Amino acid sequence: GDSVTQMEGPVTLSEEAFLTINCTYTATGYPSLFWYVQYPGEGLQLLLKATKADDKGSNKGFEATYRKETTSFHLEKGSVQVSDSAVYFCALGGPSGGSYIPTFGRGTSLIVHP
Amino acid sequence: NAGVTQTPKFQVLKTGQSMTLQCAQDMNHEYMSWYRQDPGMGLRLIHYSVGAGITDQGEVPNGYNVSRSTTEDFPLRLLSAAPSQTSVYFCASSYLSGEVAEAFFGQGTRLTVV
Numbered sequence: 001g002d003s004v005t006q007m008e009g010p011v012t013l014s015e016e017a018f019l020t021i022n023c024t025y026t027a028t029g030y031p032s033l034f035w036y037v038q039y040p041g042e043g044l045q046l047l048l049k050a051t052k053a054d055d056k057g058s059n060k061g062f063e064a065t066y067r068k069e070t071t072s073f074h075l076e077k078g079s080v081q082v083s084d085s086a087v088y089f090c091a092l093g094g095p096s097g098g099s100y101i102p103t104f105g106r107g108t109s110l111i112v113h114p
Numbered sequence: 115n116a117g118v119t120q121t122p123k124f125q126v127l128k129t130g131q132s133m134t135l136q137c138a139q140d141m142n143h144e145y146m147s148w149y150r151q152d153p154g155m156g157l158r159l160i161h162y163s164v165g166a167g168i169t170d171q172g173e174v175p176n177g178y179n180v181s182r183s184t185t186e187d188f189p190l191r192l193l194s195a196a197p198s199q200t201s202v203y204f205c206a207s208s209y210l211s212g213e214v215a216e217a218f219f220g221q222g223t224r225l226t227v228v
Contacts, residue, residue, distance in 0.1 A: 032214040043118075043204055043219035044157075051214050089157065093208070093215035100164070100208060100215035101147050101172075106156030 002027040006090050006105035013080055013112050021075040021108045023064075023090035031092040033057075033066050033073040034102065038087040047075075047088070085112045116140050120205050120220035127195040127227045135190040135223050137205030145208040145215065146188040147172070148180065150201040151222075157204065163188055195227045 007022040025033065032051045036044040048057035053068035062077045073090060087109050093102040121136045139146065147162035149172075159172030163182040177199060179191040188207075192199060202224050208217040 032216075034216065036217075036219075043221045044206075044217075045219065046216060049214070049216065091217075093217070100145055100210050101159065101162045102206075102208060102215055102217045104149075104157040106154070 002031065002092055002103045004090050004092055004103055004105035006088075006108050008106075009087075009109040011108060011110050013110070015082055015112055015114055016079045017112075019075070019077040019080045019084075019110065021088055021090075021110070023073045023075065023105060025071050025073065025090070025092050027071075027092055030068075033064070034091040034093060035062070035064055035073070035075050036089040036091060036104075038089065038107070040086070044089060080110070080112045082112045082114055085110055118205055118207050118218050118220040120203075120223050122223060123221065125223060125225050127192070127225065129195060129197060129227060131195050132191070132193050133195065135192075135203055135205075135225070137188045137190065137220060138186050139188075139205075139207040139218070140186065141207060141209070141218065142185060143207035143209045143218070144185070145210070146182065147206050147208070147217075148178070148188070148190045149204045149206065150174065151204060152201050160190065160203075192225075197227045199225065200227045201225060 034049045035047040037047045048059040050057040050066035056065045090105040091102045148160040149157040161180040205220045206217045
């Protein structure tokens with residue numbers, strides 16, 4: 001079945017550092033790929049998405065490119081802020097076993113220090 | 115916009131008690147799902163529904179029941195609570211746009227079973 005693998009955290013950075021969170025996936029067909037973010041005490045919310053190979057999703061300074069050849073969707077940000085501290089989930093969505101319920105990775109906690 | 119509404123936000127149960135976690139969405143989404151979130155385990159799918167009257171099991175369904183009598187509501191029932199069910203529960207709804215399934219989450223229910 002479909003699956004998503006994320007790098008384990010926590011990832012600890014200083015403010016203005018460069019961020020990369022790795023995500024790779026296994027899927028049949030051509031899924032869409034997502035990054036969701038969960039701020040402390042809240043539910044998940046969509047950060048960005050890409051629907052086909054070589055698409056780049058971007059939002060709030062975060063970017064991720066859908067790489068079909070490496071089955072990856074790594075999240076990057078050039079300069080993180082303390083307010084970016086959260087848990088980040090990579091996910092894939094699209095036809096999977098006949099349903100359209102997204103499959104999530106385990107999440108990566110990001111801690112940004114001033 | 116209400117989106118996905120979960121109630122209650124917090125609950126403490128004694129072992130063996132039963133309860134229902136409520137989930138309602140006002141976006142007319144076809145797909146709804148329940149996840150539990152535990153430290154180091156990410157999001158695990160409990161049950162899901164692809165439409166009114168249709169439900170199916172996810173990765174960790176034991177100890178939980180669901181029903182979907184309307185498009186809007188998808189309650190999760192714990193028949194006899196156990197300490198292993200202490201977790202944060204998230205309800206999500208998702209819609210299909212082309213081949214893309216994007217999920218919207220509630221704020222979560224933090225359940226403690228003592």
